Amino acid sequence: xxxxxxxxxxxxxxxxxxxxxxxxxxxxxxxxxxxxxxxxxxxxxxxxxxxxxxxxxxxxxxxxxxxxxxxxxxxxxxxxxxxxxxxxxxxxxxxxxxxxxxxxxxxxxxxxxxxxxxxxxxxxxxxxxxxxxxxxxxxxxxxxxxxxxxxxxxxxxxxxxxxxxxxxxxxxxxxxxxxxxxxxxxxxxxxxxxxxxxxxxxxxxxxxxxxxxxxxxxxxxxxxxxxxxxxxxxxxxxxxxxxxxxxxxxxxxxxxxxxxxxxxxxxxxxxxxxxxxxxxxxxxxxxxxxxxxxxxxxxxxxxxxxxxxxxxxxxxxxxxxxxxxxxxxxxxxxxxxxxxxxxxxxxxxxxxxx
Amino acid sequence: xxxxxxxxxxxxxxxxxxxxxxxxxxxxxxxxxxxxxxxxxxxxxxxxxxxxxxxxxxxxxxxxxxxxxxxxxxxxxxxxxxxxxxxxxxxxxxxxxxxxxxxxxxxxxxxxxxxxxxxxxxxxxxxxxxxxxxxxxxxxxxxxxxxxxxxxxxxxxxxxxxxxxxxxxxxxxxxxxxxxxxxxxxxxxxxxxxxxxxxxxxxxxxxxxxxxxxxxxxxxxxxxxxxxxxxxxxxxxxxxxxxxxxxxxxxxxxxxxxxxxxxxxxxxxxxxxxxxxxxxxxxxxxxxxxxxxxxxxxxxxxxxxxxxxxxxxxxxxxxxxxxxxxxxxxxxxxxxxxxxxxxxxxxxxxxxxxxxxxxxxxxxxxxxxxxxxxxxxxxxxxxxxxxxxxxxxxxxxxxxxxxxxxxxxxxxxxxxxxxxxxxxxxxxxxxxxxxxxxxxxxxxxxxxxxxxxxxxxxxxxxxxxxxxxxxxxxxxxxxxxxxxxxxxxxxxxxxxxxxxxxxxxxxxxxxxxxxxxxxxxxxxxx
Numbered sequence: 001x002x003x004x005x006x007x008x009x010x011x012x013x014x015x016x017x018x019x020x021x022x023x024x025x026x027x028x029x030x031x032x033x034x035x036x037x038x039x040x041x042x043x044x045x046x047x048x049x050x051x052x053x054x055x056x057x058x059x060x061x062x063x064x065x066x067x068x069x070x071x072x073x074x075x076x077x078x079x080x081x082x083x084x085x086x087x088x089x090x091x092x093x094x095x096x097x098x099x100x101x102x103x104x105x106x107x108x109x110x111x112x113x114x115x116x117x118x119x120x121x122x123x124x125x126x127x128x129x130x131x132x133x134x135x136x137x138x139x140x141x142x143x144x145x146x147x148x149x150x151x152x153x154x155x156x157x158x159x160x161x162x163x164x165x166x167x168x169x170x171x172x173x174x175x176x177x178x179x180x181x182x183x184x185x186x187x188x189x190x191x192x193x194x195x196x197x198x199x200x201x202x203x204x205x206x207x208x209x210x211x212x213x214x215x216x217x218x219x220x221x222x223x224x225x226x227x228x229x230x231x232x233x234x235x236x237x238x239x240x241x242x243x244x245x246x247x248x249x250x251x252x253x254x255x256x257x258x259x260x261x262x263x264x265x266x267x268x269x270x271x272x273x274x275x276x277x278x279x280x281x282x283x284x285x286x287x288x289x290x291x292x293x294x295x296x297x298x299x300x301x302x303x304x305x306x307x308x309x310x311x312x313x314x315x316x317x318x319x320x321x322x323x324x325x326x327x328x329x330x331x332x333x334x335x336x337x338x339x340x341x342x343x344x345x346x347x348x349x350x351x352x353x354x
Numbered sequence: 355x356x357x358x359x360x361x362x363x364x365x366x367x368x369x370x371x372x373x374x375x376x377x378x379x380x381x382x383x384x385x386x387x388x389x390x391x392x393x394x395x396x397x398x399x400x401x402x403x404x405x406x407x408x409x410x411x412x413x414x415x416x417x418x419x420x421x422x423x424x425x426x427x428x429x430x431x432x433x434x435x436x437x438x439x440x441x442x443x444x445x446x447x448x449x450x451x452x453x454x455x456x457x458x459x460x461x462x463x464x465x466x467x468x469x470x471x472x473x474x475x476x477x478x479x480x481x482x483x484x485x486x487x488x489x490x491x492x493x494x495x496x497x498x499x500x501x502x503x504x505x506x507x508x509x510x511x512x513x514x515x516x517x518x519x520x521x522x523x524x525x526x527x528x529x530x531x532x533x534x535x536x537x538x539x540x541x542x543x544x545x546x547x548x549x550x551x552x553x554x555x556x557x558x559x560x561x562x563x564x565x566x567x568x569x570x571x572x573x574x575x576x577x578x579x580x581x582x583x584x585x586x587x588x589x590x591x592x593x594x595x596x597x598x599x600x601x602x603x604x605x606x607x608x609x610x611x612x613x614x615x616x617x618x619x620x621x622x623x624x625x626x627x628x629x630x631x632x633x634x635x636x637x638x639x640x641x642x643x644x645x646x647x648x649x650x651x652x653x654x655x656x657x658x659x660x661x662x663x664x665x666x667x668x669x670x671x672x673x674x675x676x677x678x679x680x681x682x683x684x685x686x687x688x689x690x691x692x693x694x695x696x697x698x699x700x701x702x703x704x705x706x707x708x709x710x711x712x713x714x715x716x717x718x719x720x721x722x723x724x725x726x727x728x729x730x731x732x733x734x735x736x737x738x739x740x741x742x743x744x745x746x747x748x749x750x751x752x753x754x755x756x757x758x759x760x761x762x763x764x765x766x767x768x769x770x771x772x773x774x775x776x777x778x779x780x781x782x783x784x785x786x787x788x789x790x791x792x793x794x795x796x797x798x799x800x801x802x803x804x805x806x807x808x809x810x811x812x813x814x815x816x817x818x819x820x821x822x823x824x825x826x827x828x829x830x831x832x833x834x835x836x837x838x839x840x841x842x843x844x845x846x847x848x849x850x851x852x853x854x855x856x857x858x859x860x861x862x863x864x865x866x867x868x869x870x871x872x873x874x875x876x877x878x879x880x
Contacts (some may be wrong), residue, residue, distance in 0.1 A: 158492075227662065231379050233655060257359070304687045308593065319595040328646075328653060332536070347593075
């Protein structure tokens with residue numbers, strides 16, 4: 001960031017660094033400017049014009065997300081002119097898509113809905129023109145309903161600039177413009193690797209997690225921050241819990257390191273195992289060659305007796321333990337403590353080598 | 355990793371060797387791609403397979419599988435020959451340079467081309483890119499380690515990094531990308547036969563005394579058996595009881611026929627897991643555990659960052675957290691363990707593992723901390739060996755190339771190399787139960803080069819029989835140009851096409867890691 005400069009926003013004198021945008025410095029100072037196409041960590045697009053502000057006395061409207069601050073700049077964020085421009089944008093967006101909130105997964109968590117509400121728009125002054133796209137229903141992970149797409153391009157930027165999967169872009173022309181993978185393929189037939197970043201980025205209900213459909217609305221969802229259980233990157237993520245079940249995984253850029261809100265397909269869509277019906281629910285003991293359900297007491301008793309007798313007869317080094325790179329630090333600590341302090345052997349290893 | 359994940363994005367050059375980053379560590383893979391696309395970093399990819407990162411590389415070296423050490427020595431030979439190494443750094447911060455230099459002197463680019471198939475000029479170009487960067491990061495994974503000379507290759511990576519002054523600097527380092535969520539933590543916590551938590555040697559009297567005092571027992575001083583030695587001891591009847599928590603050796607270990615015989619030879623096999631996996635099916639007692647979403651605790655990631663996991667849902671049926679099960683079993687065996695939470699266990703770890711001393715639950719609520727973190731006012735460590743190596747001077751090792759244990763011959767003319775694919779994880783107990791991932795990758799595919807396929811009259815989707823000296827299996831062929839001619843790639847996710855029936859259990863003499871990346875096989879149309 002460059003030199004300190006000062007400017008005025010809504011009559012308030014503000015210090016900024018040269019190179020910052022008006023939107024960034026306004027956010028830092030708690031001044032609200034609504035946005036739609038703005039997405040952190042991507043290049044500003046200036047596509048939606050919702051964040052327009054009035055600059056100087058000439059009353060020029062500029063998109064605050066891509067206008068850098070300059071010394072002595074006078075910015076107004078909520079003049080009549082600004083509000084009229086925002087209303088126009090919001091009404092055009094409303095009228096150009098199928099924004100029916102009744103069964104929309106994003107109801108209550110939709111940035112277009114928030115904007116319409118904030119601007120107090122009863123209904124758009126233009127006739128609603130439904131695009132008539134078919135809902136893409138060809139994979140079990142991501143549902144695409146382009147009838148709700150507002151062409152903000154956030155999914156495109158996150159796919160190209162952050163994940164660098166380079167799958168999505170605008171295709172077609174003019175009023176037929178849409179977002180799609182190459183050759184207008186469905187996601188499942190494209191090079192898409194299903195990281196789900198586009199879904200997190202979508203401000204409306206155009207991209208949603210299909211397996212979570214009708215499993216709980218945003219305000220019913222409990223988000224539990226945790227660490228991904230797959231590879232060693234340790235991505236931070238939110239398990240979205242509804243009715244005692246993990247129904248989807250979302251992320252939060254504010255969690256910062258190490259993944260800054262990004263995931264891969266396993267962290268995103270690899271959670272069905274949690275409530276899979278094959279999960280072990282009781283201890284099992286082999287009797288007459290078959291594993292049969294047992295109580296914890298029976299299982300502990302069986303193991304304790306057997307380990308004790310081996311230890312006595314053949315010595316503690318006749319017993320070994322394999323700990324787990326999948327379990328927690330606390331569990332690995334206890335497991336080696338168990339082998340060393342309780343059994344009395346250093347025969348303990350895990351799959352680091354495999 | 356000596357350094358941190360986010361440094362990769364802002365370094366000047368990245369050398370990725372033996373890591374299929376975009377599939378195995380996709381979020382880091384994206385960081386590498388951003389480094390190249392947005393920040394002008396140079397990328398050197400060294401891999402026999404045409405992996406995803408190759409499309410982003412400035413140069414791609416394609417050595418024959420099993421020849422990493424020769425390639426790395428060749429890079430160093432070229433760097434020394436062109437006097438591009440960090441002379442001051444080598445003089446002030448390292449030792450053993452002259453001996454190393456003598457050894458690499460014979461690895462001229464031309465000689466290395468003979469061993470590895472990498473064109474001498476390409477090797478020189480890569481050497482210049484790496485050596486001329488202000489800071490350069492080496493990324494590696496199991497492509498470096500899963501060889502009978504894995505330790506040698508790791509040391510060679512360290513040699514190269516030190517030669518160019520890249521250890522102990524921002525954006526540099528030797529950075530193994532670890533494949534399991536908490537393989538770092540399992541090692542840190544002393545789930546190893548020779549060390550107590552925080553790598554305190556079990557054979558060291560002071561270390562042992564400290565733990566004996568805390569735990570109230572006397573501890574055996576003799577290091578124990580490694581995983582492969584445990585299997586062998588069971589096979590020979592010397593080992594009678596085995597307690598396995600959260601592992602599936604019946605799919606993940608080499609030479610499965612031997613593993614099965616070993617496990618069946620035990621007096622008691624206890625398996626503690628979330629599913630009745632292939633190993634559990636052989637058990638005498640199975641204990642049901644809670645999965646990561648059903649318990650509290652911490653994982654340590656590949657950059658040594660200790661992060662929280664939090665309970666989101668209840669465990670099914672009577673399943674319990676692993677730490678509860680261990681505590682209850684210990685108590686049953688007359689050693690009282692009465693922890694009421696995972697946090698209480700971390701409190702104990704804080705007191706016994708110096709590198710974890712300052713990593714408390716309170717401090718990592720928002721963001722994890724990287725060890726070493728010796729006290730609660732220490733911010734954690736972004737990169738290691740800053741200013742000075744942990745051992746004082748960085749030690750160069752003089753290392754010669756050794757061929758893999760089993761090379762192709764007339765009877766078994768192909769090299770089989772193994773690894774993971776993007777959509778599955780390890781033995782796939784979890785990922786194969788995930789609808790979307792199965793949609794993307796429903797069955798095992800053996801990748802075979804199109805020219806080999808043509809010679810053998812194998813078409814995309816044909817079933818082939820792959821046979822090694824240890825076993826044989828049928829698998830569907832995918833005809834692609836990812837593997838080089840003469841090499842077939844298989845994943846180890848699918849137990850019905852269990853590639854570890856074929857792999858060679860030859861071990862690295864020090865790391866005891868099996869040679870998963872190279873064995874000889876024959877291929878026939880099934």
